[in-house]
Amino acid sequence: xxxxxxxxxxxxxxxxxxxxxxxxxxxxxxxxxxxxxxxxxxxxxxxxxxxxxxxxxxxxxxxxxxxxxxxxxxxxxxxxxxxxxxxxxxxxxxxxxxxxxxxxxxxxxxxxxxxxxxxxxxxxxxxxxxxxxxxxxxxxxxxxxxxxxxxxxxxxxxxxxxxxxxxxxxxxxxxxxxxxxxxxxxxxxxxxxxxxxxxxxxxxxxxxxxxxxxxxxxxxxxxxxxxxxxxxxxxxxxxxxxxxxxxxxxxxxxxxxxxxxxxxxxxxxxxxxxxxxxxxxxxxxxxxxxxxxxxxxxxxxxxxxxxxxxxxxxxxxxxxxxxxxxxxxxxxxxxxxxxxxxxxxxxxxxxxxxxxxxxxxxxxxxxxxxx
Amino acid sequence: xxxxxxxxxxxxxxxxxxxxxxxxxxxxxxxxxxxxxxxxxxxxxxxxxxxxxxxxxxxxxxxxxxxxxxxxxxxxxxxxxxxxxxxxxxxxxxxxxxxxxxxxxxxxxxxxxxxxxxxxxxxxx
Numbered sequence: 349x350x351x352x353x354x355x356x357x358x359x360x361x362x363x364x365x366x367x368x369x370x371x372x373x374x375x376x377x378x379x380x381x382x383x384x385x386x387x388x389x390x391x392x393x394x395x396x397x398x399x400x401x402x403x404x405x406x407x408x409x410x411x412x413x414x415x416x417x418x419x420x421x422x423x424x425x426x427x428x429x430x431x432x433x434x435x436x437x438x439x440x441x442x443x444x445x446x447x448x449x450x451x452x453x454x455x456x457x458x459x460x461x462x463x464x465x466x467x468x469x470x471x472x473x474x475x476x477x478x479x480x481x482x483x484x485x486x487x488x489x490x491x492x493x494x495x496x497x498x499x500x501x502x503x504x505x506x507x508x509x510x511x512x513x514x515x516x517x518x519x520x521x522x523x524x525x526x527x528x529x530x531x532x533x534x535x536x537x538x539x540x541x542x543x544x545x546x547x548x549x550x551x552x553x554x555x556x557x558x559x560x561x562x563x564x565x566x567x568x569x570x571x572x573x574x575x576x577x578x579x580x581x582x583x584x585x586x587x588x589x590x591x592x593x594x595x596x597x598x599x600x601x602x603x604x605x606x607x608x609x610x611x612x613x614x615x616x617x618x619x620x621x622x623x624x625x626x627x628x629x630x631x632x633x634x635x636x637x638x639x640x641x642x643x644x645x646x647x648x649x650x651x652x653x654x655x656x657x658x659x660x661x662x663x664x665x666x667x668x669x670x671x672x673x674x675x676x677x678x679x680x681x682x683x684x685x686x687x688x689x690x691x692x693x694x695x696x697x698x699x700x701x702x703x704x705x706x707x708x709x710x711x712x713x714x715x716x717x718x719x
Numbered sequence: 720x721x722x723x724x725x726x727x728x729x730x731x732x733x734x735x736x737x738x739x740x741x742x743x744x745x746x747x748x749x750x751x752x753x754x755x756x757x758x759x760x761x762x763x764x765x766x767x768x769x770x771x772x773x774x775x776x777x778x779x780x781x782x783x784x785x786x787x788x789x790x791x792x793x794x795x796x797x798x799x800x801x802x803x804x805x806x807x808x809x810x811x812x813x814x815x816x817x818x819x820x821x822x823x824x825x826x827x828x829x830x831x832x833x834x835x836x837x838x839x840x841x842x843x844x
Contacts, residue, residue: 369753384811385782386757578756578782647760649780670782671759678759701785 357402358495358553359560366574373577374467376403381576388579389673392542395571396501398563399580405469406494406550407462407476411485414458421479421619422450423602425612429454434522434539438602438610439472444623445598446605448472449590451539453524461490461535461550465592479619495556499563500546500583502717503570508547510566512536521545530562541580543587543715582670585679588641588713594652594667595639595681603631606639637664638689641714642707644678648700650707655699656682663688666698674715681712721839722748723815728838729791731773734815735832738825742797745790746819747779747810750842755781758810763788763799763821770796772829777820779810788820791832798822 354377363370368379379400381388391397409418418426424437434453438446448468453461464472469491476487499507509516514527514536524537532555540546551559564572581591590596595605601624602608608631611624642650649671656664664684672679680698688696691711697704726734732751736744752758760780770776770790777788799821803809809818833841 369756380783381756384757386808582782647780648762649760649785651785671757671780 358556379576385578388575396503397575399498403466405464417483440620444601542583586715637683650680731789794826
C-alpha cells in the first residue's frame with residue numbers, strides 16, 4: 349500500500365452519480381455499496397448484479413515460449429489450457445508460499461492474460477518479469493489497458509445475450525472469447541467470484557461507461573442492480589472461495605489452504621517445485637491446521653483474526669467472517685487444528701470480544717447454486 | 720439527509736430526544752446508520768442498567784464491522800426497543816423513528832450535546 353492518492357476507475361463519476369459509498373481497496377477508490385449490501389447480495393443470488401472490478405491487475409504474456417514461461421512461473425499446467433479456456437491457479441515463492449491466486453486466460457496459441465488481485469498485481473508482475481529471463485516470451489503490464497465489468501447472477505446470461513452475437517451457450521464456465529458487447533470490443537469470460545453463473549467483460553477503459561450503461565438498461569426488466577465490493581465479499585465467502593490476505597498468504601502453501609489440487613507436478617521445473625513436493629507428501633498426513641466453515645448459533649458476527657476456541661483453549665483463527673444473507677446467520681472461514689475440523693465437531697466456539705459464542709463446524713462451501 | 724430539529728446529538732453520532740417525564744429516547748443518526756451499512760445485530764443495555772454519558776453501553780454489528788454504542792447521557796435505562804433487537808434493519812430504514820434503541824431516565828446530561836444544525840455541520844466535516 350502506498351501513501352499516494354487513490355486511483356480511480358473509468359467508472360468513477362458514474363459510481364458517484366449512483367450515490368455509491370466508496371472505499372479504499374488496495375490503493376483504488378472503489379464502490380463499497382450503492383444502497384443496502386444485503387439487497388445487492390440477494391440480487392446476485394436471485395437476479396443479477398453489475399460490478400466494477402477494474403482494480404484487478406491484468407498482465408499479458410506473449411511469445412513463442414509464453415506457455416513454457418507460465419508453466420515455470422506458476423504452479424498449474426498452463427500449457428495444457430486450451431485456447432479460449434481459463435484456469436484458476438497460483439503463483440508461489442521458492443519456499444512454496446502463495447504470492448497470489450490468479451485466473452489465467454489463454455487468448456491464443458502464444459498469448460495469455462493473467463489476472464491478479466489488485467493488492468498483489470505489482471508483486472505478480474515483478475515475479476513474472478523476473479522469471480521470464482531466458483524464455484522467448486514478453487510480460488506486459490496491462491493494468492491500465494482494461495476496465496473490468498462483471499455481470500453475475502442467474503439473469504446474467506439473458507442480459508449479456510441481449511447485447512451480443514457471441515455464442516454464449518457455447519461459452520462454458522471458465523472459458524473466454526473475444527467478441528462485441530453493446531457494440532464494444534470485449535473479452536467475454538464466463539468467470540466470477542460470487543458462486544453464481546456470470547460473466548466478466550474486459551474492455552478498454554474508454555468503453556467502460558458505455559458498456560455499463562448498456563448493461564444497466566438491458567437488465568432493467570430483470571432486476572439487475574449495481575453492486576459494490578461489500579456484497580462481493582459476502583458472496584465469495586458463502587461460496588467458500590478464498591481471498592488473498594485472508595485464507596491465502598505467503599506463509600501458507602496451496603496444500604495448507606486445502607487447494608493442493610492447483611499444483612501440477614507432471615510438467616517441467618517450476619518455482620516452488622521442491623518445497624511443494626514436500627508439502628504434498630505432508631498433506632497426506634494432516635497439516636498443522638485445516639480450513640473449515642463455521643456457522644453461528646447466535647447472532648454475533650465473527651471477524652478475521654478472532655480466535656476459534658474449544659475446551660478452553662485456542663484451536664484456530666477466523667480468516668473471514670460476515671453475516672450471511674443467504675443463511676440468515678453469521679458465517680466464517682477459519683483455520684483450525686485437525687482434530688476439530690470434522691463437520692459436526694462438538695464444543696467449538698469463536699471468541700467474540702471476550703465471550704465464547706457457539707459455532708457449528710461445517711464443510712465448505714456454505715452455498716452451492718442449483719444448476 | 721436531514722437531522723430532526725427537535726433532537727440533540729452527540730459526537731459519537733447518537734441522538735437524544737427531549738425528556739418526557741424525565742425520560743429521553745436514544746438512537747443512532749441516519750449518518751451513522753449509513754456509514755455502518757446494513758445493521759445485522761444490536762446489543763442493547765438492559766432495563767435497569769445505569770449508563771454513563773460517553774461510555775459504551777452496547778454494540779452494533781454491520782456486514783463489515785462492529786461498532787460500540789455510546790450513551791449520550793447518564794441515567795437509568797427504562798426501556799429497550801425489542802423490535803430493533805428482532806429486526807436490526809430498522810436502524811437503517813428508520814433511524815430517527817422505529818429504529819430507536821433505548822429510553823433512559825436522565826440523571827445527568829453532558830454540556831456538549833449538539834443541536835441539529837451543529838451536528839449536520841459536524842457530520843459533514
